[in-house]
Amino acid sequence: MKLTRFEMAWAVAALVGVFPGSVDTGFASIASMDVPGFLGEALRRIPLRAALGLRAAIWIVAFAPLPTLGRFRTIARLGQADRERVLARLAASNSYAVRSLVMMLKTFGALLYAADDGVRARIEIPAVTANIVPLRVRRVQAA
Amino acid sequence: MARHLDNPPPRFTDDVVPEGAVVDGETHEGEVEDGSFDYVVVGSGAAGAVAAHALAESGASVAIVEEGPWVKTREFGESVYGAFKRMFRDAGTQVIEGRSFVPLIQGRCVGGSTVMNSAIAHRTPEDVLDDWTARFGLGGAITAKALEPHFDALERQLHAHAVFDDALGQNSRMFLDEARAHGLPAERMHRYEEGCRGSARCFTGCPNGAKQGMNVAHVPWALALGARLYCSCKVERVVVERGRAVGVVAWTTSTEPDARRPRRVRLHARRGVIVAASTIQSPNLLRRSGLRARSLGEHFQCHPGVGLAGMFDRPVDMGFGATQGAESLALRRSDKIKLETLAMPPELAAVRIPGVGRELMQRFGLFPRLGVWVMTVRAEAEGTVRPAWSGRDKVRWTPAPIDMDRARRGMALLARMMFEAGAREVWPGLHGVPTAIHSIDQVRLIDEVAPDPRAFGFIATHLFGACRMGPDPRASVVGPDFQAHEVAGLYVVDSSVFPTNLGVNPQHSIMAMSRLAATRIAAGEVRSRVAA
Ligand SMILES: Cc1cc2nc3c(=O)[nH]c(=O)nc-3n(C[C@H](O)[C@H](O)[C@H](O)COP(=O)(O)OP(=O)(O)OC[C@H]3O[C@@H](n4cnc5c(N)ncnc54)[C@H](O)[C@@H]3O)c2cc1C
Numbered sequence: 001m002k003l004t005r006f007e008m009a010w011a012v013a014a015l016v017g018v019f020p021g022s023v024d025t026g027f028a029s030i031a032s033m034d035v036p037g038f039l040g041e042a043l044r045r046i047p048l049r050a051a052l053g054l055r056a057a058i059w060i061v062a063f064a065p066l067p068t069l070g071r072f073r074t075i076a077r078l079g080q081a082d083r084e085r086v087l088a089r090l091a092a093s094n095s096y097a098v099r100s101l102v103m104m105l106k107t108f109g110a111l112l113y114a115a116d117d118g119v120r121a122r123i124e125i126p127a128v129t130a131n132i133v134p135l136r137v138r139r140v141q142a143a
Numbered sequence: 144m145a146r147h148l149d150n151p152p153p154r155f156t157d158d159v160v161p162e163g164a165v166v167d168g169e170t171h172e173g174e175v176e177d178g179s180f181d182y183v184v185v186g187s188g189a190a191g192a193v194a195a196h197a198l199a200e201s202g203a204s205v206a207i208v209e210e211g212p213w214v215k216t217r218e219f220g221e222s223v224y225g226a227f228k229r230m231f232r233d234a235g236t237q238v239i240e241g242r243s244f245v246p247l248i249q250g251r252c253v254g255g256s257t258v259m260n261s262a263i264a265h266r267t268p269e270d271v272l273d274d275w276t277a278r279f280g281l282g283g284a285i286t287a288k289a290l291e292p293h294f295d296a297l298e299r300q301l302h303a304h305a306v307f308d309d310a311l312g313q314n315s316r317m318f319l320d321e322a323r324a325h326g327l328p329a330e331r332m333h334r335y336e337e338g339c340r341g342s343a344r345c346f347t348g349c350p351n352g353a354k355q356g357m358n359v360a361h362v363p364w365a366l367a368l369g370a371r372l373y374c375s376c377k378v379e380r381v382v383v384e385r386g387r388a389v390g391v392v393a394w395t396t397s398t399e400p401d402a403r404r405p406r407r408v409r410l411h412a413r414r415g416v417i418v419a420a421s422t423i424q425s426p427n428l429l430r431r432s433g434l435r436a437r438s439l440g441e442h443f444q445c446h447p448g449v450g451l452a453g454m455f456d457r458p459v460d461m462g463f464g465a466t467q468g469a470e471s472l473a474l475r476r477s478d479k480i481k482l483e484t485l486a487m488p489p490e491l492a493a494v495r496i497p498g499v500g501r502e503l504m505q506r507f508g509l510f511p512r513l514g515v516w517v518m519t520v521r522a523e524a525e526g527t528v529r530p531a532w533s534g535r536d537k538v539r540w541t542p543a544p545i546d547m548d549r550a551r552r553g554m555a556l557l558a559r560m561m562f563e564a565g566a567r568e569v570w571p572g573l574h575g576v577p578t579a580i581h582s583i584d585q586v587r588l589i590d591e592v593a594p595d596p597r598a599f600g601f602i603a604t605h606l607f608g609a610c611r612m613g614p615d616p617r618a619s620v621v622g623p624d625f626q627a628h629e630v631a632g633l634y635v636v637d638s639s640v641f642p643t644n645l646g647v648n649p650q651h652s653i654m655a656m657s658r659l660a661a662t663r664i665a666a667g668e669v670r671s672r673v674a675a
């Protein structure tokens with residue numbers, strides 16, 4: 001399954017809303033990562049049902065500014081603060097389906113975002129490329 | 144011996160395999176030859192690998208057929224997505240459907256779910272075995288005494304021992320101190336590992352070859368004894384002739400979306416087919432093979448798990464320590480819950496940390512001070528396993544009210560313990576409770592949360608039932624000799640045959656049951672005829 005250009009733009013906007021990064025926190029924005037490449041690849045691999053779920057999540061988030069903020073525009077045309085307000089409301093929605101789909105979108109974003117070497121360095125975790133980890137402490141038999 | 148990978152000197156057990164021992168459906172050129180063996184084992188996880196090894200040890204010729212690829216120790220990386228797409232069923236997107244969606248995590252690779260599990264080893268509790276005798280008529284067949292030599296052997300083979308000091312990690316240390324202060328007996332995990340470096344990476348495959356998953360243990364050991372592995376080959380059905388299992392038909396598979404057309408593989412089994420495809424895939428394989436037992440696909444059970452994240456003032460460093468290093472079984476019998484620690488990979492922590500945008504970024508920045516403690520419930524609810532229209536598996540299950548009540552109490556207990564251990568904030572992850580709570584007084588909000596499964600973020604990794612064992616063909620799928628009531632020479636040896644869930648981590652029980660089954664099958668201690 002492939003996303004259209006519009007769907008991809010909404011997805012990127014939504015994920016930037018979730019993982020914006022900032023200078024003060026020392027995190028990069030997910031916008032600096034290859035979101036279209038990642039989502040495109042993931043959508044070819046996951047089963048159809050999951051892909052449909054992800055697509056539904058993108059549509060819900062895309063048009064959520066209307067029911068949540070009363071703004072007649074897509075998520076891609078909102079500023080970061082408004083995107084966050086929209087997403088926070090959807091994540092706390094009383095509708096289980098809406099909450100779950102937004103969580104699904106966040107999960108896909110997290111799989112890309114937290115695998116980034118810079119992000120991992122910031123949280124003191126080895127880069128994904130690292131393989132054998134150094135032995136940190138001397139082995140001693142527990143009592 | 145041929146080197147399987149052209150890498151520098153062999154270092155891990157899976158670096159070297161005997162010449163011709165592996166037929167890889169993903170890379171094999173041309174048609175795959177048909178083969179004839181004494182036994183064909185379907186699945187190379189905890190149950191399949193152990194059965195294959197025990198049968199090979201008895202001198203039988205054995206084929207292991209595994210749907211997923213063999214990902215070698217040298218190939219394990221840190222990326223959760225990388226692991227999902229190559230080693231997890233449905234790239235990690237499988238769910239149980241019911242009143243809520245519960246992520247259902249299973250391995251689909253050589254070694255099965257033992258490749259990504261935490262290698263926690265628990266013997267089957269005796270009260271569970273007593274219950275199986277009393278309620279399910281397994282009496283003389285499945286007893287603590289019969290299982291004991293198999294537990295002993297497996298613990299020796301796989302180096303089961305309590306986590307050493309140097310691999311314990313702060314998350315588990317804090318849990319142990321706090322549980323004891325709280326009056327709950329707690330212990331270091333017993334795990335199958337040799338040389339664990341506490342890299343907290345069990346979920347993406349142990350890069351050190353320390354965790355004794357089946358991919359580095361019973362599979363290569365069986366191959367060394369002459370067994371043959373067909374990996375990336377999915378068994379479509381067991382071939383049954385005149386009421387007897389005589390082989391399997393499989394198709395080559397690939398995890399690559401644009402892989403070439405699948406090719407058929409036929410394997411003949413002279414003495415029997417051993418199904419060990421897991422609680423979810425075994426019943427559906429039996430159904431595709433024409434079995435129609437009334438209880439096939441019924442009585443599915445699990446241990447839903449749910450976790451609590453706490454942010455501490457001091458470093459916790461979940462990136463260091465055995466992935467799951469400590470536990471408390473104090474409430475196993477009274478409340479049917481088990482408490483454990485878990486080092487969450489950052490990708491999964493980023494999902495679990497509440498909030499979006501700046502709020503999420505600020506909290507994620509505190510990852511080095513994050514601790515995660517989890518609980519599993521020995522749930523009473525039963526569900527069903529059926530084939531889905533897509534050719535996949537459909538699992539339906541909803542926790543019972545009593546399960547929800549136990550989950551809620553367990554979460555509240557963990558939250559209290561986290562505050563007592565010094566957490567500054569606890570993130571319960573429950574709909575209807577604030578995303579962050581700041582004091583022990585606020586834990587009552589967890590006590591009061593609606594016992595609705597949709598408010599909880601359960602996941603399921605411990606799976607049972609759906610091919611229940613029992614003496615009565617009307618109420619079970621296999622007999623106490625692990626043989627299907629309907630088809631001679633067709634055995635099921637994974638946890639789909641368990642009459643109930645266990646309340647403890649299942650791998651050890653699965654392996655011991657499978658080893659018991661295989662030794663009995665090899666010795667001919669099974670019914671020579673079945674009912675149908
Ligand atoms: C993340 C995680 C952590 C866990 N931690 C622990 C732990 O610490 N301790 C513990 O005791 N348990 C743990 N478990 C559970 C434990 O790993 C499983 O209970 C156990 O591995 C199940 O054994 P199995 O042989 O039935 O299935 P699996 O180990 O899942 O193996 C089944 C294999 O069969 C293959 N297969 C399925 N269908 C077919 C087919 N048609 N043809 C060919 N092959 C097929 C699958 O691809 C798979 O490789 C964990 C599980 C997970 C997912």
Ligand code: SF4
Nearest residue numbers: 339340342343345349
């Ligand atoms: S904690 Fe690390 S070294 Fe230890 S068994 Fe798990 S992956 Fe291997």
